[in-house]
Amino acid sequence: MTPRSTLNRSLLGLAGLVLLGGGLLILFAGLDLYRRRELVPPDGWPLTAPADVLLGSADRTRWSGQGWWWWPAVIAALALVALLALWWLLAQLRRHHPGSLPVGGTPPQEGVELRDRALSDAIETEAGALPGVDHATVRITGRPTRHHTRVGLTLTPEAAPGATLGALCEGPLRTARRSTGLPDLPTEVRLHVTRHKPHRAE
Amino acid sequence: MTPDPGPPGRGSARRATVPLTKEPGPPERDVPAGERDSGHRTRRPWSARRVPAALVAAVILVAAVAALADVIAVRAGRPAAEWRRRLTDALATRSVDDVWMLTGAAVAAAVGVWLIILALTPGLRRWLPLRRPADCPRLRASLDRDGAAALLRDAATRVPGVGAAHVRVRRHRVKARVHVRFRDPRQVKEDLVAALDEECDRLALARHPRVAVRTRRHTD
Numbered sequence: 487m488t489p490r491s492t493l494n495r496s497l498l499g500l501a502g503l504v505l506l507g508g509g510l511l512i513l514f515a516g517l518d519l520y521r522r523r524e525l526v527p528p529d530g531w532p533l534t535a536p537a538d539v540l541l542g543s544a545d546r547t548r549w550s551g552q553g554w555w556w557w558p559a560v561i562a563a564l565a566l567v568a569l570l571a572l573w574w575l576l577a578q579l580r581r582h583h584p585g586s587l588p589v590g591g592t593p594p595q596e597g598v599e600l601r602d603r604a605l606s607d608a609i610e611t612e613a614g615a616l617p618g619v620d621h622a623t624v625r626i627t628g629r630p631t632r633h634h635t636r637v638g639l640t641l642t643p644e645a646a647p648g649a650t651l652g653a654l655c656e657g658p659l660r661t662a663r664r665s666t667g668l669p670d671l672p673t674e675v676r677l678h679v680t681r682h683k684p685h686r687a688e
Numbered sequence: 689m690t691p692d693p694g695p696p697g698r699g700s701a702r703r704a705t706v707p708l709t710k711e712p713g714p715p716e717r718d719v720p721a722g723e724r725d726s727g728h729r730t731r732r733p734w735s736a737r738r739v740p741a742a743l744v745a746a747v748i749l750v751a752a753v754a755a756l757a758d759v760i761a762v763r764a765g766r767p768a769a770e771w772r773r774r775l776t777d778a779l780a781t782r783s784v785d786d787v788w789m790l791t792g793a794a795v796a797a798a799v800g801v802w803l804i805i806l807a808l809t810p811g812l813r814r815w816l817p818l819r820r821p822a823d824c825p826r827l828r829a830s831l832d833r834d835g836a837a838a839l840l841r842d843a844a845t846r847v848p849g850v851g852a853a854h855v856r857v858r859r860h861r862v863k864a865r866v867h868v869r870f871r872d873p874r875q876v877k878e879d880l881v882a883a884l885d886e887e888c889d890r891l892a893l894a895r896h897p898r899v900a901v902r903t904r905r906h907t908d
Contacts, residue, residue, distance in 0.1 A: 488736060490736050490738075491734055491735070491736040491737065494736060494737045494738065494740075494741035495737055495806075495807040495808075496807070497741065497744070498737060498740055498741060498744060498803050498804075498806055498807040499803065499804055499807035499808070501744050501748075501800075501803050502799075502800040502801065502802070502803030502804035502805075502806075502807060503800065503804065504800070505796045505797065505799050505800030505803065506796075506797050506800030506801055506804065507800070508793070508796055508797075508800075509792075509793040509794065509795070509796035509797030509798075509800060510793075510797055511793075512784050512789060512790070512792075512793035512796075513790065513793045513794060513797065515784045515785075516783075516784040516785040516786075516789055516790045516793065517785070517790070518785070533784055536783060536784060536785035537783045537784075537785070538783060538784050539779065539780055539781065539782065539783050539784070540779040540780075540782075540784065540789075541776060541779035541780040542780070543780070546780070557759065557763055560759060561756065561759055561760060561763070564752050564755050564756040564759065565752075565756060567748065567752040568749055568752035568753050568756055571745050571746075571748040571749035571752060572745075572749055574741065574745040574748075575742055575745035575746055575749060578738045578739075578741050578742040578745065579742070641835065643838065643839070643842055645839075646890040646891075647818065647831050647839075647890070647891050647892055648818070648819070648889070648890055648891060648892025649890070651818060651820075651821055651827075651829050651892060652821045654821075655821040655823050655824035655827060656821075656823065659824060659827070660823070670825070670826050671826065672826045673824065673826060673827040673828070674733065674827075674828050674829075675818075675827060675828065675829035675830070676815070676829075676830055676832070677818070677829065677830070677831040677832060677835060678832045678835050679832065679834070679835030679836075679838045679839055681838070682838065684841055684842060684845045684852070684853065
């Protein structure tokens, strides 16, 4: 899993737990499940009876009765939450591109670099010319040290995906590996098939 | 260009000999032996869950900014916004067995369960993982399910006697419904199963799906 996937999944799980916990707390009190099931909630449990309200007057007086630091603290906390949410949102919209890739094996030749666009265009052109491929798009993402090649192929109805994949590996990807000297390109390939009417031709 | 004197052990002989040309040459076996398990079963890639993450982040951002703006406005001496007064009033007066509170709590719990499911499952159900080719150990490929269905439908249509074919591809199952125009339907069915199995091999699916065929005699 990529770091972003791990981050997104952790935060989504956390948000889910908060929502589920809050919802269950209200449902348990509202449906009076504690009394019916003869459960005894521990001391200080927030909601226990159907007549409770979420925001009691005791809470309100306690909050407004805090010292001078209370509202600055609330503002700081809200600002922090907003900033973190903004950062999380931007992390979804942003996509890293390596910019330039080192060429010439490990350690790379000094002063020789390859633009990521040049490499992806080269792979794209060669992949688009493979038999059975209608259209190819290639993008190289990630950081220079951990870049990732994403290939999208649209196949013609006559294509055999297994054979096309073999040809992609033998042809464009091997050429890219050999010509850059990068040891191994982590590659993700997505195959589509062009929409077409049923046809019988062999 | 002088080869830079790298630390011993890191510099490999490959560095000097890498050609910058594009002719095909002898295959380079520069892959660690441990990773070269050809035909290794490809697992489904895990989705990054970008869209749900962006949605949740946007909701939190909007709520936090609205609350922040209103708290600051109140600190600055202006009255609280209408939505905030109504919200606090509702939270202070409606008891938890109020139908709105119960509905809201149920919706929140359901959304929470959904988010937890999103966090724990791989996603990308539209994509069928493919076997990786022998020479590309770090390649992961998947095929669109609709695309697989189109190719399988073409394969079914090529069987003699088949008039029209409708193929549904699910993650572990392929279901084909065909109209038989001529020939013995049982014979056609046998041919169909063989043809679809063969096409599944051509698709190079990492996990061979179960193929189920239903034939109907065509009546005009």
